[in-house]
Amino acid sequence: MAPRKLPKTDVLIIGGGWTGLTAAYELTHAGQRCVVLERGKKRHTATSFGAPEEHDELKYAHRYSHMMDVKKETLTIRNNRDQQALPMRRLGSFLPGSGLGGAGIHWNGQIWRPLPSDLQMRSHYEDRYGKDFIGPELSVQDWGVTYEELEPHLDFFERICGAAGFAGNLGGEARAGGNVFEGPRSADYPNPPMRQPISNTLFGEAAARMGLNPFPMPSANVTKAYENPYGAQLHPCTYCGFCERFGCGYYAKADPIICVYDQIKDHENFEIRFDAQVLRIEKSEDGKTATGAIYLDANGEEVFQPADTICMNAYALWNVHLMLVSGLGKPYDPETRTGVVGRNYSYQTVAGVDAFFDKSVETDPYMGAGALGVVIDDYNGDNFDHSDLGFVGGGYIACKQYHGRPIGYQPVPEGTPKWGAEWKQAVRENYNHHADLVVHGSSVSTPENYLDLDPTWTDSFGRPLLRMTFDFPENDRKMSDYVMQRAMDVAREMDNVTSVSGTNNAAVDKHYDIVPYQTTHNVGGAVIGTDPETSVVNRYGQMWDHHNVFVFGACLFPQNLGYNPTGPLMGLAYWTLEHMKRDYLPNPAPLMDA
Amino acid sequence: MAKLYSRRAILAQIALGAGVAGAGLPVSHAFAAQDDRPWSFFTDAEAQWIAAVADVFIPQDDFPSASQAGVVDFIDFQMATAYGAGEGLYLDPPFPSGAVPEQGYQLKFTPAQLLRQGIEQAGQLGDIATMDATARADHVEQMSERDDIVGTLIAELWKLTKQGYFADPIYLGNHDYAGWRMVGFPGAHAYYTERVDADKRSVTPPPRGIAHDRGGTPYPPRAIGGGSD
Numbered sequence: 064m065a066p067r068k069l070p071k072t073d074v075l076i077i078g079g080g081w082t083g084l085t086a087a088y089e090l091t092h093a094g095q096r097c098v099v100l101e102r103g104k105k106r107h108t109a110t111s112f113g114a115p116e117e118h119d120e121l122k123y124a125h126r127y128s129h130m131m132d133v134k135k136e137t138l139t140i141r142n143n144r145d146q147q148a149l150p151m152r153r154l155g156s157f158l159p160g161s162g163l164g165g166a167g168i169h170w171n172g173q174i175w176r177p178l179p180s181d182l183q184m185r186s187h188y189e190d191r192y193g194k195d196f197i198g199p200e201l202s203v204q205d206w207g208v209t210y211e212e213l214e215p216h217l218d219f220f221e222r223i224c225g226a227a228g229f230a231g232n233l234g235g236e237a238r239a240g241g242n243v244f245e246g247p248r249s250a251d252y253p254n255p256p257m258r259q260p261i262s263n264t265l266f267g268e269a270a271a272r273m274g275l276n277p278f279p280m281p282s283a284n285v286t287k288a289y290e291n292p293y294g295a296q297l298h299p300c301t302y303c304g305f306c307e308r309f310g311c312g313y314y315a316k317a318d319p320i321i322c323v324y325d326q327i328k329d330h331e332n333f334e335i336r337f338d339a340q341v342l343r344i345e346k347s348e349d350g351k352t353a354t355g356a357i358y359l360d361a362n363g364e365e366v367f368q369p370a371d372t373i374c375m376n377a378y379a380l381w382n383v384h385l386m387l388v389s390g391l392g393k394p395y396d397p398e399t400r401t402g403v404v405g406r407n408y409s410y411q412t413v414a415g416v417d418a419f420f421d422k423s424v425e426t427d428p429y430m431g432a433g434a435l436g437v438v439i440d441d442y443n444g445d446n447f448d449h450s451d452l453g454f455v456g457g458g459y460i461a462c463k464q465y466h467g468r469p470i471g472y473q474p475v476p477e478g479t480p481k482w483g484a485e486w487k488q489a490v491r492e493n494y495n496h497h498a499d500l501v502v503h504g505s506s507v508s509t510p511e512n513y514l515d516l517d518p519t520w521t522d523s524f525g526r527p528l529l530r531m532t533f534d535f536p537e538n539d540r541k542m543s544d545y546v547m548q549r550a551m552d553v554a555r556e557m558d559n560v561t562s563v564s565g566t567n568n569a570a571v572d573k574h575y576d577i578v579p580y581q582t583t584h585n586v587g588g589a590v591i592g593t594d595p596e597t598s599v600v601n602r603y604g605q606m607w608d609h610h611n612v613f614v615f616g617a618c619l620f621p622q623n624l625g626y627n628p629t630g631p632l633m634g635l636a637y638w639t640l641e642h643m644k645r646d647y648l649p650n651p652a653p654l655m656d657a
Numbered sequence: 658m659a660k661l662y663s664r665r666a667i668l669a670q671i672a673l674g675a676g677v678a679g680a681g682l683p684v685s686h687a688f689a690a691q692d693d694r695p696w697s698f699f700t701d702a703e704a705q706w707i708a709a710v711a712d713v714f715i716p717q718d719d720f721p722s723a724s725q726a727g728v729v730d731f732i733d734f735q736m737a738t739a740y741g742a743g744e745g746l747y748l749d750p751p752f753p754s755g756a757v758p759e760q761g762y763q764l765k766f767t768p769a770q771l772l773r774q775g776i777e778q779a780g781q782l783g784d785i786a787t788m789d790a791t792a793r794a795d796h797v798e799q800m801s802e803r804d805d806i807v808g809t810l811i812a813e814l815w816k817l818t819k820q821g822y823f824a825d826p827i828y829l830g831n832h833d834y835a836g837w838r839m840v841g842f843p844g845a846h847a848y849y850t851e852r853v854d855a856d857k858r859s860v861t862p863p864p865r866g867i868a869h870d871r872g873g874t875p876y877p878p879r880a881i882g883g884g885s886d
């Protein structure tokens with residue numbers, strides 16, 4: 064049966080998370096009638112995330128009640144092309160969102176900017192280290208947009224979130240106590256940094272003694288009563304320790320519901336439909352534009368929503384999936400290394416360092432917050448000399464205290480048996496005397512890490528599953544090991560530390576594993592750029608092949624930064640929206656020549 | 658020896674290994690009398706087997722063992738509800754062989770099916786009820802190394818045991834906040850703005866769960882064993 068056809072709207076937005084609701088806010092105010100289709104449920108910070116019920120570790124942190132349902136949609140996974148990809152039958156390595164606010168309601172709130180050199184990764188390394196420094200096995204490329212161009216938009220998103228931090232580079236002037244490596248900021252953070260617990264403080268002191276440059280992690284866990292530019296009211300964080308994987312009923316963690324949705328929901332040009340699962344995007348007969356999207360409504364009926372302009376805001380992985388099942392753009396073929404959709408998928412290379420204190424340091428790990436950390440950026444990006452290291456990229460090292468939720472937080476020193484009496488004793492003795500360090504490393508793109516469609520398994524809507532082919536590239540194994548060693552050096556320098564151990568997800572003898580949580584920082588697959596042979600969208604986020612489709616989210620990243628993605632991807636979102644409003648909507652046409 | 662509540666005596670034998678007395682078991686709750694509740698999912702024999710394995714994972718010391726803290730009740734409840742029925746688990750076929758561990762769970766069973774069938778298979782590898790504590794620990798270790806449903810079962814049970822020991826008591830484990838008191842976790846009522854950067858910690862507040870103000874844990878752990886009162 065042909066899908067029921069609805070009246071046309073100006074803009075159709077697929078996905079109601081950070082990027083989708085922001086697109087709706089900005090385009091609605093530009094006079095566009097916007098319809099947002101969100102596959103998940105309606106929910107609200109005020110009514111859905113209140114304590115103490117929200118503080119249910121089992122339900123939210125381990126049963127993933129706020130996240131997407133793999134029974135409906137999942138992907139298949141393999142480490143290389145010689146393996147058979149098999150379904151990700153349970154969530155694990157990453158936790159994509161579903162429902163109003165998307166993953167933005169259960170993020171940590173670590174709000175970063177890219178380094179200026181990150182956005183010109185290939186040309187920067189070639190200029191500094193020579194043409195051949197980036198080996199042929201890497202498909203690292205420039206973003207096609209510069210830090211200077213993104214700065215006002217990065218700054219604006221920090222204001223939307225009421226970000227808490229201390230600027231390390233204010234208008235070109237370095238400031239001790241902030242991140243001295245960051246690009247110039249046009250203004251300081253809107254709110255002062257978070258208060259730091261003892262473990263993070265001792266880390267900062269040790270790093271400073273070693274001549275490194277510690278600073279408080281930039282945070283969207285808000286530190287003061289604050290009103291954002293859209294008029295949203297935020298409250299100070301209580302350090303409740305139920306932050307990442309949970310919604311914040313205190314209105315203290317910036318989320319897209321309170322920061323954006325509440326400020327747009329009553330606008331006459333705005334409409335959002337929940338339980339609206341987009342199945343595919345339809346193209347015009349000549350294939351040059353998209354005409355709208357077919358979705359399943361709450362009653363399970365297929366509906367066609369026509370639109371003049373389409374914004375893809377379904378999260379990195381599902382944007383790529385929608386392109387592949389809809390025939391948007393040219394799919395990537397690793398055999399011939401041609402095509403672009405699915406190309407340059409990358410991730411985040413994470414290592415952990417555990418430091419254990421003697422009994423005199425009591426950390427109270429349950430007092431935590433999603434972005435509570437002290438960081439050094441001395442080994443991130445190209446902030447350190449790579450000449451003799453044999454790799455590109457780096458990562459930040461943070462000592463962090465997110466939570467002490469006891470199902471998930473059971474730090475024990477190396478050599479402890481995996482269960483039994485000794486394990487129990489060790490958990491008991493170390494719970495309150497542990498410093499938790501992370502190496503949050505970049506991820507280069509390679510021709511062999513990519514996304515396409517699986518030949519065997521389908522989702523509950525009958526569409527082929529997305530297939531992920533990914534393993535840690537040699538470059539990132541070296542990078543991660545190097546930066547982890549530096550993290551261990553700092554951990555050993557910390558006062559009252561009695562033992563230090565490290566775990567590297569990308570260690571030589573390990574392959575990327577879909578089971579343990581790493582990060583929900585899936586990036587690439589529909590990358591931004593200036594060359595249609597190596598990018599899906601032009602530098603304004605507009606599809607080369609279908610000029611009325613604009614793409615948002617981390618799928619745009621040509622390779623991954625050493626930072627968490629939301630600050631950068633929201634900077635890109637505001638950049639795209641500015642060009643849509645100023646240049647595209649008055650004259651709908653390609654914004655760049657192919 | 659003082660007369661123990663009889664079902665608990667059987668629990669003690671099952672959980673701690675034959676011949677070890679279970680003196681000092683906490684019977685600290687006003688609802689302790691309600692002890693003829695049937696299992697929601699397990700048979701008595703299955704519950705005994707789970708208790709034996711869970712108590713290898715978390716044996717009794719100054720703090721209760723897994724089964725004493727209600728872990729078996731927790732798992733029973735999980736198996737009888739959405740998680741056990743496969744919520745959050747994609748179970749579409751096919752299920753080809755040759756999976757590598759990095760691809761995660763690849764069996765066709767819901768958790769409830771995994772436990773039932775896994776326990777049956779594990780029963781053919783030895784009778785845990787008749788083993789002493791050391792033999793039980795070795796047996797669990799050996800089962801965990803198997804590359805079959807029994808190995809997967811043990812991994813699943815270890816995960817569930819930790820969840821039951823440390824989850825909010827509304828799920829029937831962590832009885833009397835055993836797990837939370839052991840590590841010093843104050844629970845669901847969490848406001849630490851004024852304390853987070855204090856030089857020296859003040860006393861950790863006593864644990865309070867989600868339903869604390871409504872009377873805390875509704876029931877103590879069931880006695881395990883099905884012995885006669």
Ligand SMILES: Cc1cc2nc3c(=O)[nH]c(=O)nc-3n(C[C@H](O)[C@H](O)[C@H](O)COP(=O)(O)OP(=O)(O)OC[C@H]3O[C@@H](n4cnc5c(N)ncnc54)[C@H](O)[C@@H]3O)c2cc1C
Pocket residue numbers: 077078079080081082083100101102103157158159160161162163164165166167169170171172173174175307308339340341342376377378379381385433434583584615616617627628629630
């Ligand atoms: C536990 C956790 C912690 C995190 N912490 C941080 C952090 O500290 N810092 C940071 O920078 N980032 C963090 N992230 C990542 C951050 O959440 C994402 O970068 C961000 O939410 C991306 O926004 P988005 O709009 O692209 O996608 P999402 O927020 O995922 O929103 C996409 C929406 O699209 C909907 N959708 C998908 N497919 C369809 C379809 N076919 N039809 C209709 N709707 C659809 C989804 O249901 C979802 O609501 C974290 C993520 C998680 C899970």
Ligand code: SF4
Pocket residue numbers: 283284285299300301302303304305306307309310311312313314315316431432433
């Ligand atoms: S730690 Fe702070 S921001 Fe996070 S959920 Fe708790 S109150 Fe909200």
